[in-house]
């Protein structure tokens with residue numbers, strides 16, 4: 001079975017092709033237009049998707065060595081995300097599926113992240129899933145594929161958002177996660193004691209806005225020269241606080257498991273080395289099974305949409321021609 005996945009929910013135009021569960025192409029075009037604004041501007045994002053989606057499809061099919069005629073279905077991310085951006089991918093996918101007379105599958109963005117999290121791993125449900133990206137910091141229990149029980153989520157900023165806002169406050173470029181990770185190299189993660197919020201037993205909701213405020217207060221109490229000379233320490237300590245907060249929540253979720261600790265962690269923030277290292281340590285210390293996808297499958301990509309699309313295709317879960325994009329769509333309603 002050959003499936004093409006199209007992802008345009010935010011600032012990546014991406015197309016992946018999956019053949020019987022194997023990724024044979026995954027082209028990601030990350031938009032540059034947002035860098036000067038320090039965050040994603042929705043209108044610029046949708047315009048850029050229009051410019052790049054067809055060349056991205058062309059590159060993916062070339063790399064896979066196939067033609068559109070070989071495809072069994074088209075999977076498209078239908079939400080949640082930026083409405084204008086989602087519509088570009090959805091209309092493109094719909095047009096190809098209609099023209100080729102093959103089924104269209106509407107994929108939930110987070111279900112895509114989850115399926116990407118299982119590449120190269122043999123973990124099967126039940127497991128706990130941490131999804132941490134620019135818009136989500138959620139922990140789900142996954143009793144079986146396609147069923148998602150929400151255990152906890154952020155009450156304010158997402159972990160990726162905390163990286164992005166923190167970077168902006170320190171004058172580092174967008175996206176903030178990679179900037180902070182780069183700048184933190186050689187810094188002391190214990191130089192500044194930033195807060196780890198909501199650490200009461202059994203509490204699985206999270207909060208990152210206090211951490212951001214604490215960083216702002218710390219920066220305001222320093223001179224620009226001090227900030228510059230201590231940037232590596234600031235970044236290392238801030239990154240450490242986010243990673244600690246996430247891992248504490250994962251540990252708390254896994255404690256409640258009746259299946260002995262099985263963890264899948266996905267989303268852009270999981271490409272962070274400190275986050276990966278801490279999750280790995282937590283799981284290995286406790287003898288838990290875990291899966292961390294390769295970095296190319298952490299941030300948004302088309303292959304994850306094709307992988308989840310294949311699962312939905314096999315269930316016969318096809319979209320109607322009047323499917324539309326949705327900006328808000330809780331995973332637990334699937």
Ligand code: KG4
Nearest residue numbers: 133134135160175177178268269272299300
């Ligand atoms: O999953 P993703 O590509 O898109 C969303 O669905 O939001 O995640 C993007 C988020 C951004 O907030 C970005 O700063 C963060 O993931 N991110 C990172 C790293 N790479 C991307 N955060 C920390 N360290 C990284 N290396």
Ligand code: ZN
Nearest residue numbers: 113133299300
């Ligand atoms: Zn994402």
